[in-house]
Amino acid sequence: MAVRSAGRRPLSLNNRVMLFVGVTISLSMFLIGHLVLKAVERHFIEQDVGELKVITQAVEHTLQKAVNRSLAFSDALTEAVSGHHGVYFIVWNEDDELIYAPEDTGIAQELKAYTPLEDIRPDNLYNWKSNGNAYSGSVVIKNIGGRNYRIASAINMDFHIKFLINFRRSLWLIMVVAGAITLLAAWYGVHQGHAPLRVLSEAMRNIHADRLHVRLDTQTMPSELKPLVDSFNRMISRLEDSFVRLSNFSADIAHELRTPLTNLITQTQVGLSKSRSLDEYRELLYSNLEEQERLTKMVNDMLWLAQSEHGLIRPELESLNLIVEVQAIFEFFEALAEEKGIALVIEGSPVTVQGDRSMLRRVISNLLSNAIRYTNTGEEIRIQVGQEEKGAYISVENPGPAIPPEHLANLFDRFYRVEPSRYRDSEGAGLGLAIVKSVVEAHGGNVSVASEPGRTCFTVSVPIS
């Protein structure tokens, strides 16, 4: 048997699973990391917004208070956001005069350039860097005591940024470690998952030609492997069946050949043991010839069956009217049937099939000669030809004793005989029905038998086209 090679060996099951798991884990880890980072960053920004709003509000409040009480702005504002660290604010009046600024004037410079915002939101904060520090800030205009003031606030972001960098680093580290652990776990899981396969393989290794009765236990197998084990068991059953049949067949051949060979050897040795008349020698040769012809026929039939078993028998198809073929067979058997006082009856309607004329005639002839053998004088053999949904059929029905049901299934086996005592019947070697079966199967059809007291019927079905 040629094993088809597809060129490249497919990826091992283990690697397939690992590849899949690896890709999935990397993707989900990346996604999770990305989302967490985004969320943390957004949280910080929202915190900044809140803080900027609070500062702005505090400054506004202080301004209001100062206006109400007519205090000096700068004194009041110095205390406005005390207690907050890294927080700055600047206030301008309507005429762009600086009312208050922290010591670090770089912040005032930067914020002065920005356009005032309607509202402080996470997406409109101003971010900038100066003197190696990062800042986030906002500018709003507030009306206090009938005058507009520009209030700018800023927060030092260094602390946040440092935190984010550290956080990102540990996050990715955790992700990579977690991914690696998951992959290892998956690898171990797959390896463990394949353990039943290794057990199965070990069990299969123990099956040899002489131990074909061994069956694998489906109970101890995981449910996924049950169909495989079932199929394997069925395969072994079929093999065992064929094996038994093959060895029986060899035994049968030896048995069938032994009788004619014994006859040949015995009669030749006896014949040669002393001088005999010419007629006696002639008789010996004739007797030998008869045995040899029996052997020849047996060998030819067996060769034919062996060929058909290997699919070497290919029917030469032509259109055949089954009624016409049966009638031709009837003409052939006419003399024999008349002599035995058996009537041959054909019933049915014309059916045309594609078949090999010579082979199908052989089928009908074998079935008919079989029927004639078991039919008594004065009875009739009925052949029906017709068409059913499966295709065309020919049935050969003869009266006579029923074939015991236990024999029916084996009737088409080579050398099978219902009565072993009928061994070496003058006609045939027990291959006739086996040939029928092989011919019908070569035509894509099937043959069956039904038997009851007083009636035995063989039915051959072949497809119409």
Place this chain on the structure above:
Amino acid sequence: MRILVVEDESKTGDYIRQGLTEAGFMVTLARNGLDGHHLAMTESFDLLVLDVMLPDVDGWRIVQSLREAERQTPVLFLTARDSVDDRVKGLELGADDYLVKPFAFAELLARVRTLLRRSAAPVVTDQIKVADLVLDLLSHRAMRGGRKINLSHKEFCLLELLVRRQGEVLPRSLIASQVWDMNFDSDTNVIDVAIRRLRAKIDDDFEPKLIHTVRGMGYKLEIDDGS
């Protein structure tokens, strides 16, 4: 009639030569394909009997050369292989008939005679006579000793075959094939019964007996002169 037999199996070759020689043919036996090929191409034969499986030049090669040289000598193949492909190949290459080993010598002889007869000009007759048996081929009627004999259609065909090939031993398989068109080995004794019934009509009431059983081989029709 000259026949060339090419057969490498020595026992088979010897017996085919002896059998055909005793049947009245002039037989040349070649024991390998090369000699056979040479003889077939250089000498003139009425028939070639070729083994397909030869160690050097096989039977197919010989018949191919023969047909390429436009020589129409009939060829009968002997082979141990029986597959449709082989048969088709043999017939396509120009073989005229095909016999699968193991075969009966009577079968071989009958086929040889058929092939030789086929290559000879057919004799057209309306009537055949053997002793006092007269066959009218047009009306399909048989008379013996002036008495009309009632025969069925197939019985007449059987008798006609025996008469046309009188003196030849006809194997049962050949009779089944020629009379009933049954081209397979039948398990039955149908032919024996048919011959027995024919004999009852032709021979039982008459002398000399015409139809003879040749044990282990078949049947022949011959004027038995009592010797």
